[in-house]
Amino acid sequence: MKRFVGFIKKEFYHILRDYRSLLILIGMPVVQILIFGFAISNDIKDAKIAILDNSKDEITQKLTQKILSSGYFILEKNISGTGDIENSFKQGKVKQVIIFENDFGKKLKKEGRASVQIISDASDPNTANILVNYTNAIISSFQMEMMKSQVIPFQIIPEVKLFYNPEMKSVFMFIPGTITLLLMLVSAMMTSISIAREKELGTMEVLLVSPLKPIQIIAGKVVPYILLSFINAVTILLLGYFVFNMPFNGSLTLLLSECLLFLIVALSLGIFISTFANNQLTAMIASMLGLMLPTILLSGFIFPIENMPGWLQVICNITPAKWFLIIIKSIMLKGIGLKYIIKENLVLIGMIMFFIAMSVKKFKVRLE
Amino acid sequence: MLYALSPVQIIEVKNLFKKFGSFTANDDLTFDVKQGEIFGFLGANGAGKTTAIKILCGLSKPTSGEVKVAGFDVYTQTENIKKNIGYMSQKFSLYEDLTVTENIRFYAGIYGISRKEIKERTNILVEKLHLESVKDTLIKSLPLGWKQKLAFSVAIFHEPKIVFLDEPTSGVDPITRRQFWEMIYEAANNDMTVFVTTHYLDEAEYCNRVSIMVDGRIDALDSPKNLKEKYNAENMNEVFLKLARK
Structure with a gap:
């Protein structure tokens, strides 16, 4: 010993x-x-985006507001034509471009459907994925809010609860x-x-x-x-x-x-x-x-x-x-x-x- | 060089074989070493010297044959063998980031020498080697020759019956080598058996007896004087060359 x-x-x-x-x-x-x-950190805040709004009506304004007020995105610039999309990415600042089609609001009211295009910079796939998910979530919640004013026959509202790490902090x-x-x-x-x-x-x-x-x-x-x-x-x-x-x-x-x-x-x-x-x-x-x-x-x-x-x-x-x-x-x-x-x-x-x-x-x- | 052969055989090897697969590293070795003898173990690289030393130190088991070291059997009594031998390799094996006294204390400690005895004998040793001024200096800042002397003193600090020296003088200048051999003589005079391998054939002349290994076999074993006569050679170098070219 x-x-x-x-x-x-x-x-x-x-x-x-x-x-x-x-x-x-x-x-x-x-x-x-x-x-x-x-x-x-996998949590993304203040990602820079560009918006191409071909419609410029009340609804696109509201949706844009909602997206920007989420805290995940910051508006880098408004662009006016499809030609600018690639340029914005190439300059490297913008991570995502959101494009509203022509007559977005009108189509939504008349036909019940309108499309918004989300283009993401997938040179960093993880970030792109997360940003797309964020945007999707914001758009669907916007949809839900709009539907409140209408009477719909049935509705499924998922209530999500995240056990053990409710804020999904990556540091955990x-x-x-x-x-x-x-x-x-x-x-x-x-x-x-x-x-x-x-x-x-x-x-x-x-x-x-x-x-x-x-x-x-x-x-x-x-x-x-x-x-x-x-x-x-x-x-x-x-x-x-x-x-x-x-x-x-x-x-x-x-x-x-x-x-x-x-x-x-x-x-x-x-x-x-x-x-x-x-x-x-x-x-x-x-x-x-x-x-x-x-x-x-x-x-x-x-x-x-x-x-x-x-x-x-x-x-x-x-x-x-x-x-x-x-x-x-x-x-x-x-x-x-x-x-x-x-x-x-x-x-x-x-x-x-x-x-x-x-x-x-x-x-x-x-x-x- | 006169010496009386001691009757006590401290190492006895009979028909030792060591095989690694189809390769025979030690091929039917038979020799003995007497107490207090300086026994030179010579051979070219790959001749099987290291394998034999490992067996004698209890690190490796022979394939067949009888081997006794300090009276203990290498198959069953390696514990006892280890207590009775010292070992020093060409790397000197001191810890570079420990001081002179810490190295002595450590190695003496693993041989179970009491703390009090270590302390007393460390002082004597440090004085004898003239290392008083550097006893608290890290080994890495000492010159090679000092390290070598210290390594030898540490290897025999626990007063073993036999000390194995594996090319102890590699890379050391001739004067230091000479001084080192004086230390070996002193140990042998105190009845310690010295088993030494070397590359320098002039050093073989300092041994009482020399064995020369070629391809796993011992081709010659006698005093340097007899060997030179037998092979009609001027010096041990010639003896070695004649044997190797045979």
């Missing part, structure tokens, strides 16, 4: 003396959460996502790098020749990073709670235990990487490509898994981050208890056992 304590002490010397890495380790979560929280997505990403990166990347460093410097040989058992060496390398990653997780949770008002509906103990479980998954992955990476660079690249990209792209953090093709969904299933993201969102937003996330927990535990078994196997092969 005394040997082990000495080992951990040495490990902390490494971490504390490499103050640049330490700064990144501690600073990265703070910077990342602030960037994700404030800068990256990013905080769980960022915790996942950081726990993965710090734990897996840093452990794999620090084990690879011992190999590169030749100190690993000396440790293996010493009476320390391999399990003690690995545990000694891992324990300091468990501590650091845990501090990171708590920092992000605090930031989420105090800066972004992220709700904590579930049990804090459960949440922290799940963080610890995911940490161990990440660490076992880091150990696995270090069994084949013989230098720090390989370890870093393997962790970056092998862990960071799947964690961002395939975990449901940014892109919804349901929309992916079937074969990709299978790959998502072997991404540990996917399961942890489900767990952490369920606990924080839905406030549910352990019994609803048993499957996800079992998957993570299975992954730990798999990576440890693989590492031990590789380790033995190397020795023989």
Whole structure:
């Protein structure tokens, strides 16, 4: 035990003396959460639009008013001919053009139908999609208002309620996502790098020749990073709670235990990487490509898994981050208890056992 | 160079084979090393030296054969072997971002030496190596020669029965190499067995006995003097070339 304590002490010397890495380790979560929280947002406000009103009657005026007063749009300019549409887009300011057809009001009253064309700049498909949806919603609500004055035989009024994130804030997505990403990166990347460093410097040989058992060496390398990653997780949770008002509906103990479980998954992955990476660079690249990209792209953090093709969904299933993201969102937003996330927990535990078994196997092969 | 062969065999190897698939890295090695001896383990790169050293250090198991190190069996008693050996590689294996005393404390600590003893002996060692002025300096700012001496002292700090030196003098200037060999002699005089591999064939002359490996086999094993006579050579370099070209 005394040997082990000495080992951990040495490990902390490494971490504390490499103050640049330490700064990144501690600073990265703070910077990342602030960037994700404030800068990256799917909620669009004040999108610039242009309007081509060929009718210029009372109804088009009212509808234009309604669109502009929604808060989502700002009128950049009124244009007078179809030739201006492309120019407006090309200048890059205008995101959407709304075109009312000739005699819009008259047709609406006489024939009961009139058309409005929405042209969106889809060079940024997400924004285009969102703006079109906003416009559609405003137009249908305008329609409803107009119908109030008439007697209609029946009416279906959908009442929409958004559970767990009523304002649909994207920051509620990013905080769980960022915790996942950081726990993965710090734990897996840093452990794999620090084990690879011992190999590169030749100190690993000396440790293996010493009476320390391999399990003690690995545990000694891992324990300091468990501590650091845990501090990171708590920092992000605090930031989420105090800066972004992220709700904590579930049990804090459960949440922290799940963080610890995911940490161990990440660490076992880091150990696995270090069994084949013989230098720090390989370890870093393997962790970056092998862990960071799947964690961002395939975990449901940014892109919804349901929309992916079937074969990709299978790959998502072997991404540990996917399961942890489900767990952490369920606990924080839905406030549910352990019994609803048993499957996800079992998957993570299975992954730990798999990576440890693989590492031990590789380790033995190397020795023989 | 006179020395009396000690009767105690500290390393005994009989018919050692180590195979990786169809490749035979160690092909029927049989040799022994006596206590207090400086044993040179020579061979070209890829001749199987490293594989053999790994087996002797308990890091790897032989495919077949009998191997005993410090009286313990490499198949079953690696724990005991590890307690009784020291190891130093050409990379010196000190932590660059730790100070001189921290390195000593760490390595001594993993061998289970008590804190009090570490403290006392660290002071003696630092004084002996004339490192008083840099004992709290990080290793990375020390010159190579100092690192090498320190690495050796750290490797034998727990007073092992045998110390394995894997090309300990690579990339070091001739004067430092000379000083390093003085340290090796001192350790051998204190009855420590020194098992050393080297690229420098002039260093082979400093050993009590030398074995030369070619393609996984030991082709020659004797004192440098006898080897030179047998192969009718001026120096160990010629002996080596004659064997390698055979």
